[in-house]
Amino acid sequence: MSIDPPVVSSVPLELIIAAPKVLLHDHLDGGLRPQTVLDLAAESGYADLPATDAESLGRWFSEAAYSGSLERYLETFKHTVGVTQSVSALERVARECAEDLAVDGVVYAEVRFAPELHVEKGLNEREIIEAVLSGFASGIKAVAAGGREIRIGVLLTAMRTAANARSIAELAVEYRDRGVVGFDIAGAEAGFPPTRHLDAFEYLRRENAHFTIHAGEAFGLPSIWEAIQWCGADRLGHGVRIMDDISVAPDGTVTLGKLAAYVRDRRIPLELCPTSNVQTGAAESIASHPIGLLRTLGFRVTVNTDNRLMSGTSMSREMDLLSQAFGWGLKDMEWLTINAMKSAFVGFDERLEIINTQIKPGYAQIRAELENRRLNHN
Numbered sequence: 012m013s014i015d016p017p018v019v020s021s022v023p024l025e026l027i028i029a030a031p032k033v034l035l036h037d038h039l040d041g042g043l044r045p046q047t048v049l050d051l052a053a054e055s056g057y058a059d060l061p062a063t064d065a066e067s068l069g070r071w072f073s074e075a076a077y078s079g080s081l082e083r084y085l086e087t088f089k090h091t092v093g094v095t096q097s098v099s100a101l102e103r104v105a106r107e108c109a110e111d112l113a114v115d116g117v118v119y120a121e122v123r124f125a126p127e128l129h130v131e132k133g134l135n136e137r138e139i140i141e142a143v144l145s146g147f148a149s150g151i152k153a154v155a156a157g158g159r160e161i162r163i164g165v166l167l168t169a170m171r172t173a174a175n176a177r178s179i180a181e182l183a184v185e186y187r188d189r190g191v192v193g194f195d196i197a198g199a200e201a202g203f204p205p206t207r208h209l210d211a212f213e214y215l216r217r218e219n220a221h222f223t224i225h226a227g228e229a230f231g232l233p234s235i236w237e238a239i240q241w242c243g244a245d246r247l248g249h250g251v252r253i254m255d256d257i258s259v260a261p262d263g264t265v266t267l268g269k270l271a272a273y274v275r276d277r278r279i280p281l282e283l284c285p286t287s288n289v290q291t292g293a294a295e296s297i298a299s300h301p302i303g304l305l306r307t308l309g310f311r312v313t314v315n316t317d318n319r320l321m322s323g324t325s326m327s328r329e330m331d332l333l334s335q336a337f338g339w340g341l342k343d344m345e346w347l348t349i350n351a352m353k354s355a356f357v358g359f360d361e362r363l364e365i366i367n368t369q370i371k372p373g374y375a376q377i378r379a380e381l382e383n384r385r386l387n388h389n
């Protein structure tokens with residue numbers, strides 16, 4: 012794993028931040044502010060944190076995520092989950108998530124969490140879901156008071172190593188008119204194929220509900236194939252290993268296998284998370300991340316953060332890294348953003364409305380600003 016040498020980005024970071032962005036793959040327990048982790052630990056008597064100030068704690072999270080050790084990486088979630096076992100902690104974390112995403116220029120986000128991870132101190136799953144929804148509602152309100160607009164849809168995640176998927180899927184359907192827009196399964200991929208939870212996916216399809224599946228991150232094509240052809244996933248969480256079904260000859264000729272062609276031709280969205288993919292070894296570096304080739308080949312690619320705290324990242328940072336690695340400009344960022352919005356789980360009318368009233372005018376404005384700066388500079 013390596014950080015790539017910087018190439019000059021064609022879009023200044025502050026304009027990337029100002030541009031509207033859409034985020035489909037972000038974990039609530041992976042996006043806490045370091046200071047919030049400290050505050051919540053103090054409030055709840057959680058004594059296991061590895062640092063006592065926000066700066067070193069933030070650094071510890073990112074070092075653990077870059078360590079290449081799965082044990083250390085999993086320990087990061089032990090802490091964020093450990094300090095979010097009360098209604099007030101969940102509300103605060105959701106509120107701050109809405110605020111942080113809005114400040115970063117995100118106009119629509121789907122944030123996921125696993126209710127079953129927050130029951131350690133006696134909360135039940137409905138209390139947990141309601142606390143998160145209420146936190147998002149107050150975050151959205153605070154953001155609006157500051158003159159910004161963000162919409163957030165919740166995805167309920169079931170852990171693929173557990174056996175609760177069906178009951179979490181039922182909760183996703185129960186809460187679908189109250190802010191929950193879909194379902195997901197996450198956790199160790201190898202040895203836990205998505206078909207283990209087939210009854211949950213069949214139930215969701217009978218209920219006309221949407222879901223994505225973490226597949227093709229740590230494990231390859233069989234996981235992607237099952238997620239799509241057995242489970243019927245609307246989107247792939249990561250899906251980066253679809254590259255195993257794409258061959259590039261020395262003369263540059265690209266050949267797609269049947270599964271890769273199916274994913275591309277059916278326009279199945281890939282929730283790619285560049286920094287996270289580098290941290291987990293799913294990609295070697297940002298510059299060699301398959302997102303460049305997948306884009307050229309016409310796959311429905313989207314850019315995501317996965318775990319903002321562990322990856323020390325944001326949507327703007329991911330866009331900036333890609334801009335530097337591939338020379339992508341505003342046109343590419345707008346294309347990626349519209350791709351993500353088209354792939355969202357909210358209704359088609361709402362997706363179109365956000366594209367036409369926020370994304371397109373937003374990019375037109377940034378483009379004009381960039382042009383202005385160039386003229387003034389010359």
Ligand SMILES: [Zn+2]
Pocket residue numbers: 036038197225248317
């Ligand atoms: Zn994820």
